[in-house]
Amino acid sequence: MTISEPLSLKNKASNIGFIFFGLIGILPFVAAFVYALLYSFGLVGAANSGFTTEFWISTWQSGAFIKSLVYSTVVAGTSIFISVSIALWLTLKFRKELEHPILAFAMYLPLAIPGIVAAFFTFQLLAKAGFFSRIAYAFGWITEARQFPDLVNDPYAIGIIATFISIVTPFLLLLFLNVYKNERVDELAQLSQSLGANKQQTVWRVSLPVVLNKTWTLIGLYFIFLLGAYEVPLILGQESPQMLSVLIIREIKQYDLSRLSEGYVVAVIYTVIVTTAAVLLFSRKNDVKHEG
Amino acid sequence: MDFKLIILCLLFWSCGDQNKTVEKDPLLDSWEEVTKASEGTTVHFMMWQGSPVVNEYINNYVIPTLKKEHNIDLQIVSGQGPEIVQMVMGEKEAGVKNSQIDIVWINGETFFQLKKIEGLWGPFVQKLPNATYINFDDPHISIDFQQSIEGMESPWGMSQFALIYDSLEVPNPPRNLEALEQYIKAKPGTFTISNDFSGMSLLKSFLAELSGSPNGLDGPFDAEKYEVLSKKLWEYINRNKKYFWKEGVTFPKEHSKMDQMFASGELSISFGFSEGAIEEKVNRGLYPKSTRAYAWENGTVLNSNYIGIVHNAPNKAGALQVINFLISPEAQLTKADPNGMDANPVLDLQKLPEAWRKKFEELPKRKYGAELSELSKNAIQEPAPEYMIKLYDDFRTFVIEK
Amino acid sequence: MSSMKANWKFFFLAALVILVVFPFAYLLLLSMASEWRFPELWPAYFGMRNWEQVVSSETGLISSFLVSTGISFSVATMSTFIGFFISRGIAYHPYKRTITLLTYFPYILAPVVFAACLSYFFLKLGLFGKPVGVFVAQFMVAFPYALIFFSSFWGEKTKSYEELVATLGGNQLQAFRKVLLPIAKNMLIICFFQTFLISWFEYGLTSIIGVGKVQTLTIKVFLFIKESNFYYGALSCCLLILPPVLLLYINKRYVFNKLI
Numbered sequence: 024m025t026i027s028e029p030l031s032l033k034n035k036a037s038n039i040g041f042i043f044f045g046l047i048g049i050l051p052f053v054a055a056f057v058y059a060l061l062y063s064f065g066l067v068g069a070a071n072s073g074f075t076t077e078f079w080i081s082t083w084q085s086g087a088f089i090k091s092l093v094y095s096t097v098v099a100g101t102s103i104f105i106s107v108s109i110a111l112w113l114t115l116k117f118r119k120e121l122e123h124p125i126l127a128f129a130m131y132l133p134l135a136i137p138g139i140v141a142a143f144f145t146f147q148l149l150a151k152a153g154f155f156s157r158i159a160y161a162f163g164w165i166t167e168a169r170q171f172p173d174l175v176n177d178p179y180a181i182g183i184i185a186t187f188i189s190i191v192t193p194f195l196l197l198l199f200l201n202v203y204k205n206e207r208v209d210e211l212a213q214l215s216q217s218l219g220a221n222k223q224q225t226v227w228r229v230s231l232p233v234v235l236n237k238t239w240t241l242i243g244l245y246f247i248f249l250l251g252a253y254e255v256p257l258i259l260g261q262e263s264p265q266m267l268s269v270l271i272i273r274e275i276k277q278y279d280l281s282r283l284s285e286g287y288v289v290a291v292i293y294t295v296i297v298t299t300a301a302v303l304l305f306s307r308k309n310d311v312k313h314e315g
Numbered sequence: 316m317d318f319k320l321i322i323l324c325l326l327f328w329s330c331g332d333q334n335k336t337v338e339k340d341p342l343l344d345s346w347e348e349v350t351k352a353s354e355g356t357t358v359h360f361m362m363w364q365g366s367p368v369v370n371e372y373i374n375n376y377v378i379p380t381l382k383k384e385h386n387i388d389l390q391i392v393s394g395q396g397p398e399i400v401q402m403v404m405g406e407k408e409a410g411v412k413n414s415q416i417d418i419v420w421i422n423g424e425t426f427f428q429l430k431k432i433e434g435l436w437g438p439f440v441q442k443l444p445n446a447t448y449i450n451f452d453d454p455h456i457s458i459d460f461q462q463s464i465e466g467m468e469s470p471w472g473m474s475q476f477a478l479i480y481d482s483l484e485v486p487n488p489p490r491n492l493e494a495l496e497q498y499i500k501a502k503p504g505t506f507t508i509s510n511d512f513s514g515m516s517l518l519k520s521f522l523a524e525l526s527g528s529p530n531g532l533d534g535p536f537d538a539e540k541y542e543v544l545s546k547k548l549w550e551y552i553n554r555n556k557k558y559f560w561k562e563g564v565t566f567p568k569e570h571s572k573m574d575q576m577f578a579s580g581e582l583s584i585s586f587g588f589s590e591g592a593i594e595e596k597v598n599r600g601l602y603p604k605s606t607r608a609y610a611w612e613n614g615t616v617l618n619s620n621y622i623g624i625v626h627n628a629p630n631k632a633g634a635l636q637v638i639n640f641l642i643s644p645e646a647q648l649t650k651a652d653p654n655g656m657d658a659n660p661v662l663d664l665q666k667l668p669e670a671w672r673k674k675f676e677e678l679p680k681r682k683y684g685a686e687l688s689e690l691s692k693n694a695i696q697e698p699a700p701e702y703m704i705k706l707y708d709d710f711r712t713f714v715i716e717k
Numbered sequence: 718m719s720s721m722k723a724n725w726k727f728f729f730l731a732a733l734v735i736l737v738v739f740p741f742a743y744l745l746l747l748s749m750a751s752e753w754r755f756p757e758l759w760p761a762y763f764g765m766r767n768w769e770q771v772v773s774s775e776t777g778l779i780s781s782f783l784v785s786t787g788i789s790f791s792v793a794t795m796s797t798f799i800g801f802f803i804s805r806g807i808a809y810h811p812y813k814r815t816i817t818l819l820t821y822f823p824y825i826l827a828p829v830v831f832a833a834c835l836s837y838f839f840l841k842l843g844l845f846g847k848p849v850g851v852f853v854a855q856f857m858v859a860f861p862y863a864l865i866f867f868s869s870f871w872g873e874k875t876k877s878y879e880e881l882v883a884t885l886g887g888n889q890l891q892a893f894r895k896v897l898l899p900i901a902k903n904m905l906i907i908c909f910f911q912t913f914l915i916s917w918f919e920y921g922l923t924s925i926i927g928v929g930k931v932q933t934l935t936i937k938v939f940l941f942i943k944e945s946n947f948y949y950g951a952l953s954c955c956l957l958i959l960p961p962v963l964l965l966y967i968n969k970r971y972v973f974n975k976l977i
């Protein structure tokens with residue numbers, strides 16, 4: 024049979040493919056995790072001297088980790104919630120107008136701005152000597168920079184949340200508009216209205232559920248991304264509590280070499296949380312459909 | 316596309332570098348041989364890049380001049396203190412023979428940690444021809460954070476920590492803890508402590524004052540003394556931090572941010588090394604002309620900063636050549652220009668040839684900043700490095716996270 | 718009534734456009750400013766000085782631009798092509814779902830944490846502080862992205878095409894060259910630009926694996942922020958967002974990914 028030859032060739036090629044995938048896609052992840060785990064128990068690291076649970080205990084007792092976890096969750100959650108709300112509102116209210124070529128282009132522009140630039144820009148705008156503060160001064164609302172309210176490096180993470188929203192909302196808006204079109208939500212809405220539902224009911228019972236149902240995996244994914252965000256909270260956050268990535272890196276890079284392991288403890292916990300979330304997110308029904 | 320080939324390529328690519336043989340020890344060579352060996356090479360210099368004037372000096376003077384005069388490519392790698400220690404330690408753990416970096420800009424606490432993990436190469440300082448211009452009998456040069464440098468790091472600059480203020484806005488700046496307390500109560504929100512090297516240096520001054528004398532922290536680290544004094548210090552700060560910038564809820568991470576806030580009037584007192592580093596900022600119009608610098612009554616730290624060679628530096632000859640250039644009269648003169656980096660030379664003018672001495676003496680004087688000679692009346696020695704490391708940790712635990 | 722409503726919508730949308738354009742304008746303005754002290758609303762110096770200095774002096778921004786371009790181009794090319802071929806094997810594999818889930822792992826972890834835990838191995842392999850190390854690190858994130866991106870391409874349709882080629886006597890190579898690659902052309906281009914941008918915007922992995930030696934543009938932006946040199950910071954931001962804006966102008970779809 025002529026088929027056997029190409030088949031074996033195919034198998035060989037796909038085997039190499041899988042080896043490569045394992046080497047690049049899986050091995051580094053496992054290696055990083057195992058290394059962090061060993062480090063957290065003092066089994067590797069020049070300043071460590073063998074197995075100990077002291078770092079796990081001290082991390083637990085210091086409370087910095089729990090604070091950071093709660094803080095990160097609240098900041099990421101708030102940002103996602105507000106972003107989803109704005110994007111949904113814009114979608115429902117303006118989807119027709121947003122088809123105008125200028126608007127259609129403008130909607131894409133924010134995607135050209137990475138987190139680090141967004142954070143830099145937010146700082147320039149909202150700092151006490153920033154652009155808004157200068158405007159407030161020009162209007163005579165304040166007479167000194169220090170009178171301007173705390174908007175960056177502030178205790179309520181206003182700067183961080185504002186930046187997250189400005190990064191995530193454009194993505195979500197484009198996503199929702201796409202789903203709206205692809206799922207023919209308009210037709211569904213018309214149908215429901217012709218069946219006697221009023222406008223409110225149509226929005227809450229038909230349009231929103233359809234759009235959210237199609238996108239919640241991605242929204243969850245965004246939440247995970249924000250949970251681990253680094254550049255934005257590094258520039259706009261305060262010294263305590265810090266978001267998870269900032270905390271981990273600070274502890275791994277600290278002066279006191281004998282305490283580096285505490286950073287790895289947090290890294291291990293963070294990795295476990297995030298992977299569990301991912302498993303929950305993706306192992307349920309729809310694997311993410313992608314329509315190129 | 317052949318994936319095996321790609322993997323193989325990657326493997327070769329990555330391993331190729333480690334097969335380089337380690338060069339022979341240039342400490343045994345004559346200086347001519349060092350010069351010859353260093354020509355046409357690249358030297359990696361890991362340094363703190365947080366100051367525009369320092370970067371300007373390095374980028375627009377040191378790099379081009381080294382290239383022209385010695386045909387050496389100097390590459391700057393950003394990193395300081397703990398990053399340097401971790402880099403060296405990480406390479407040790409992984410058994411890397413040729414480091415990513417050759418030379419590092421350090422001071423006491425980093426020197427201490429690098430010595431602890433045997434991360435430095437040397438002693439090399441006496442090998443440098445230009446070292447003859449340095450007075451190693453000066454304790455501010457030969458003693459770094461209470462440790463003898465023993466030729467393992469070359470002095471590069473010397474400076475005193477100073478506080479700065481706008482003399483029009485604050486006619487009588489606080490010079491001790493009691494005055495500071497009254498001052499911030501009267502002007503809440505205008506003072507803070509950066510959570511970095513500069514901020515910790517201020518805390519050392521405070522700690523020394525609490526000890527009761529300028530020499531209170533001299534000598535080896537005394538854990539008991541530290542416990543007593545630091546307790547008082549945290550009590551003092553926590554008692555007053557509601558009058559700090561942002562009510563003491565947070566502290567700036569970088570010192571450069573404090574400079575910005577001082578410039579915009581958000582803070583009315585700031586501080587820094589190089590006697591406060593105000594000259595260039597006034598000249599650029601960033602700070603008002605009425606800005607002045609002063610030392611704490613009980614003294615602020617006066618120290619030198621140094622350059623070391625890492626134990627596994629791949630280009631030791633080049634490293635020696637670069638450091639020798641950095642302490643040359645020529646490089647130190649440019650570095651001392653008040654309109655430039657404005658750093659005190661580490662060279663002893665009495666040891667310099669007549670022509671060079673003249674040039675140094677003819678340098679314009681600072682118009683706004685204080686001269687080291689007058690400020691150093693209120694100088695204290697750098698305490699042992701453990702104080703710094705402890706302060707870092709405890710400032711976070713007992714103040715920031717409180 | 719309805720005209721008032723239309724008016725309200727018009728103004729709102731106009732404001733939205735201004736809001737979107739504002740950061741670009743402001744960053745450009747800031748990049749051309751100097752000596753802009755509080756509380757001035759307009760900088761004391763405004764002109765091309767910063768931009769001229771970038772070209773002439775040793776700030777290294779031009780070389781950063783080139784390093785960034787080189788790394789991102791390599792990452793995008795490799796991950797797109799390798800991703801395309803390997804995603805086929807995964808899509809036809811019986812354990813497709815499990816493998817896809819695994820693909821997400823390196824992708825969802827904060828890059829900076831991932832890099833910190835990996836740096837030991839990069840040191841060991843001699844990849845630390847080298848452009849090739851940064852390339853490998855970024856590839857580890859861009860490659861899974863490409864796998865996920867192409868997973869929807871393979872299906873019954875492509876299978877039947879491949880079978881058709883086989884029955885017509887063509888081999889695998891021909892199936893790829895003559896049929897599959899041409900159909901996938903558009904997706905390949907989009908994936909290339911997406912992975913290009915993943916690499917172009919990357920900071921966490923680069924800062925740790927590159928140890929500050931591999932100074933891509935994002936690293937530069939951060940250095941300038943650290944030294945409070947906002948004018949150069951803005952300038953490097955401009956360099957950073959220029960290529961994506963250009964891509965957007967060519968084709969919006971190059972920049973938007975529904976995936977992440």
